[in-house]
Amino acid sequence: QKEVEQNSGPLSVPEGAIASLNCTYSDRGSQSFFWYRQYSGKSPELIMFIYSNGDKEDGRFTAQLNKASQYVSLLIRDSQPSDSATYLCAVNNNYGQNFVFGPGTRLSVLP
């Protein structure tokens, strides 16, 4: 059974700080990695995806991937109260199949 693990949180950070969210996965065949944000009572929405080892930056968000360690992370710089949500890590194989979500990490940004 392919697994994706995340700390459930809650992770609390003060406004303006960097929030660091972590994810590990069990399937070495995973090729694509996604971070979704889900507000309470809403559907997930994609923040960013990463395919290659290293860092990928998009505005205040940076995804980091280390396939050797089977580890992917999301950094949120200058955290805002509006970033308070559950962050879901998801992985799939190279054919867009076997999509597996982690349980999510609840982030709380304190004003």
Next chain:
Amino acid sequence: EAGVAQSPRYKIIEKRQSVAFWCNPISGHATLYWYQQILGQGPKLLIQFQNNGVVDDSQLPKDRFSAERLKGVDSTLKIQPAKLEDSAVYLCASSSVAANNEQFFGPGTRLTVL
């Protein structure tokens, strides 16, 4: 561009009853997904369609759940008979190669089984 549509938004049934959910994906999206999200957990993929063919249904409880996408557009997910543990939000998502296979989610159907 219209998003993924789902209906109904809420459904309350008693155990052993049947229920069906409907999803209309974004126009032109070949891939359609059904997920089950239990409160406090991440979404669990139930079934993935590519056009009208099934790509992955390995986690679909086939003794009680069924899904179809006959014309390769909209889809229905059925539970018959329902159990208490089926209480969850059922999410439909769609994606296309042209959009980097990004999954766009519908608003979900919240099912309560009493």
